[in-house]
Amino acid sequence: MFDLYGFECDDWLAWVKADFIEAVLNSMTNTTVDQSIEISEDTTPEFRFLDLELSRDVQQAIMMSGYTSPTPIQAEIIPFMLAGRDVIGQAQTGTGKTAAFALPILSRLDAGAEGPQVLVLAPTRELATQVAKSFETYAVCMPDFRVAAIFGGQDYDVQFRALRRGVHVVVGTPGRVIDHLKRGTLNLDSLKCLVLDEADEMLNMGFQEDVEFILDKCPEEKQVALFSATMPDPIRRIAEKHLQDPAHITIRRNTNTAESIQQRCVFVPEREKMDLLARMLEAETTDGVIVFTKTKDSTITVAEHLSKLGFAAAALNGDLPQKQRQRTVDQLKSGQLNIIVATDVAARGLDVQRISHVFNYDLPHDSESYIHRIGRTGRAGRSGVAIIFLTPPQRGKLRLIERATKQTIELVNRPSVKEINASRMVRFKEQLKSAMESQDLSFFQTVVNEVAAESGKSLDLVAAAVAQIAQGNRPFLLKDEPKRETERWDRDDRREREPSERRGAGRQRFEDERAGRSGGRERRVGGPPRPGMLRYRIEVGHADGVRPGNIVGAIANEGGISGSEIGPIDIRDSYSTIDLPDTMNASAIQTLRRTWVSGKQLRLRPLGSEDRPTTVRSGGSSSGPRKPKQFAKNR
Numbered sequence: 001m002f003d004l005y006g007f008e009c010d011d012w013l014a015w016v017k018a019d020f021i022e023a024v025l026n027s028m029t030n031t032t033v034d035q036s037i038e039i040s041e042d043t044t045p046e047f048r049f050l051d052l053e054l055s056r057d058v059q060q061a062i063m064m065s066g067y068t069s070p071t072p073i074q075a076e077i078i079p080f081m082l083a084g085r086d087v088i089g090q091a092q093t094g095t096g097k098t099a100a101f102a103l104p105i106l107s108r109l110d111a112g113a114e115g116p117q118v119l120v121l122a123p124t125r126e127l128a129t130q131v132a133k134s135f136e137t138y139a140v141c142m143p144d145f146r147v148a149a150i151f152g153g154q155d156y157d158v159q160f161r162a163l164r165r166g167v168h169v170v171v172g173t174p175g176r177v178i179d180h181l182k183r184g185t186l187n188l189d190s191l192k193c194l195v196l197d198e199a200d201e202m203l204n205m206g207f208q209e210d211v212e213f214i215l216d217k218c219p220e221e222k223q224v225a226l227f228s229a230t231m232p233d234p235i236r237r238i239a240e241k242h243l244q245d246p247a248h249i250t251i252r253r254n255t256n257t258a259e260s261i262q263q264r265c266v267f268v269p270e271r272e273k274m275d276l277l278a279r280m281l282e283a284e285t286t287d288g289v290i291v292f293t294k295t296k297d298s299t300i301t302v303a304e305h306l307s308k309l310g311f312a313a314a315a316l317n318g319d320l321p322q323k324q325r326q327r328t329v330d331q332l333k334s335g336q337l338n339i340i341v342a343t344d345v346a347a348r349g350l351d352v353q354r355i356s357h358v359f360n361y362d363l364p365h366d367s368e369s370y371i372h373r374i375g376r377t378g379r380a381g382r383s384g385v386a387i388i389f390l391t392p393p394q395r396g397k398l399r400l401i402e403r404a405t406k407q408t409i410e411l412v413n414r415p416s417v418k419e420i421n422a423s424r425m426v427r428f429k430e431q432l433k434s435a436m437e438s439q440d441l442s443f444f445q446t447v448v449n450e451v452a453a454e455s456g457k458s459l460d461l462v463a464a465a466v467a468q469i470a471q472g473n474r475p476f477l478l479k480d481e482p483k484r485e486t487e488r489w490d491r492d493d494r495r496e497r498e499p500s501e502r503r504g505a506g507r508q509r510f511e512d513e514r515a516g517r518s519g520g521r522e523r524r525v526g527g528p529p530r531p532g533m534l535r536y537r538i539e540v541g542h543a544d545g546v547r548p549g550n551i552v553g554a555i556a557n558e559g560g561i562s563g564s565e566i567g568p569i570d571i572r573d574s575y576s577t578i579d580l581p582d583t584m585n586a587s588a589i590q591t592l593r594r595t596w597v598s599g600k601q602l603r604l605r606p607l608g609s610e611d612r613p614t615t616v617r618s619g620g621s622s623s624g625p626r627k628p629k630q631f632a633k634n635r
């Protein structure tokens with residue numbers, strides 16, 4: 001040890017090393033170390049994987065994966081993580097974020113050390129499994145490397161065995177990780193790095209306390225990498241409390257709905273959705289398809305219905321055993337299955353490049369989920385189609401979705417019988433041509449010729465008989481159908497109208513819908529409520545863009561009232577009145593007070609004499625709290 005300018009040499013070397021690392025980081029990222037970095041996901045990184053100081057084994061695995069260059073998040077995050085810095089990666093799935101943390105982590109692992117060195121927390125078992133698999137892929141040249149995925153729903157014994165054998169990396173969901181910590185089967189004393197993957201989703205799923213608990217169980221000295229698509233306040237607070245001087249990298253998504261994903265919308269009553277889905281699947285040219293429904297039960301009902309119609313479809317939901325879910329995803333990837341019907345949670349992070357269509361059979365809860373859903377298509381440079389089914393009461397959501405995705409959504413009609421029949425013909429002819437080109441048909445050729453010779457009939461008649469036998473009893477072509485109710489909901493509904501015109505049009509449309517539902521019974525606005533009905537005031541009006549259909553749908557769904565029990569609706573500029581049965585109980589009224597329609601709470605209350613429409617000042621108490629980004633009504 002020697003003295004140089006007052007520093008002892010070891011100190012001096014440490015300083016030089018730190019300066020050097022900082023200079024390297026600066027030159028690689030073209031920015032100062034402390035700066036937050038925001039780049040577009042389309043940026044082409046300036047350097048190759050070989051320029052990053054990843055270990056040889058990891059470089060080898062990258063080559064074997066066929067990756068040619070790092071994605072923007074990898075290019076930005078890897079140098080920081082290699083230098084041991086805490087990082088915040090604000091990025092969505094599909095940006096390559098898993099490799100962004102897995103590659104530097106594997107490069108820095110001490111293969112011989114005892115105890116888990118890395119813990120990755122993920123919101124769902126799907127993501128945990130996927131991340132563990134990615135670690136295995138990138139550690140393919142590290143034969144001693146061991147990773148364990150631990151999540152709820154899996155047998156404890158499997159996890160006990162994996163943890164007892166000793167692992168370098170544990171990937172788990174918060175609940176199960178805590179279970180193991182409490183049982184003493186997982187010890188984090190040796191931890192060097194903690195990754196919080198999809199942190200916002202973990203919080204959305206109610207894991208905040210669990211995440212905090214786990215963070216408190218980790219050693220003080222550790223590297224923390226936090227990945228999150230969004231940065232709501234609770235995530236910022238976690239970052240402030242648990243991360244030290246983090247580098248913050250944001251990958252700006254060019255609302256990739258722009259070029260690669262085309263969005264379309266069809267208006268359809270709830271009861272006709274299943275039929276519409278089958279029709280659209282016939283009429284569209286699809287490859288892989290994901291249909292999103294809102295409940296686990298409906299994933300099964302819809303998948304079963306499609307299977308009965310001959311589609312290669314299966315359900316994917318959180319109630320299915322993990323093995324079955326993995327098998328379903330693998331089958332979708334390989335083309336054994338073409339359609340999966342999934343809930344949002346089960347499809348999180350799903351990365352299947354052949355997805356050509358995403359159907360929003362039911363609307364998701366918010367715009368984030370919607371953007372995540374449609375991001376399952378249009379991947380890896382391909383184009384994709386996202387189709388939204390909106391029931392008439394949800395009509396107002398269309399504009400919210402357009403705003404969230406910054407894209408105009410094309411309104412389309414349900415495919416007509418003519419279109420379906422035309423596409424059946426095209427498909428049938430294609431099947432025949434492909435069989436003639438690619439299969440050995442010599443045996444059947446002999447048979448067909450024999451039949452023609454024996455019967456003295458022409459070959460085309462024999463071919464037609466073969467096709468009829470193959471078709472069985474099912475009619476090949478659909479029959480013409482009567483004009484449907486849905487055809488009345490046209491695109492004109494989206495036009496901005498003057499208030500007076502809107503009022504008339506709104507009422508007219510309501511009556512149209514009511515006529516459809518209740519056999520044409522006319523409902524007039526004006527006069528006192530009918531016997532047995534009470535008049536209520538609700539705080540949405542023309543100014544909020546509300547239509548009678550929105551109100552009827554919300555009140556029927558949330559208040560548990562049948563459509564036929566709902567009386568006249570009078571929509572004013574800043575509020576509306578509605579007649580409802582006087583037998584409605586207090587809890588239904590309470591629910592309806594909190595129900596959201598057109599971005600506002602209804603705040604339903606009996607119309608008192610002081611509140612009569614004529615005496616209410618417009619804009620008075622109508623401006624309830626806004627609830628941004630919500631497509632779905634309060635549930």
Ligand code: AMP
Nearest residue numbers: 067069070071093094095096097098099
């Ligand atoms: P992730 O955002 O981690 O879910 O990754 C999305 C997909 O990108 C996965 O299928 C990865 O295999 C793939 N991927 C990750 N990094 C790269 C890369 N540098 N080049 C090409 N594909 C990549």
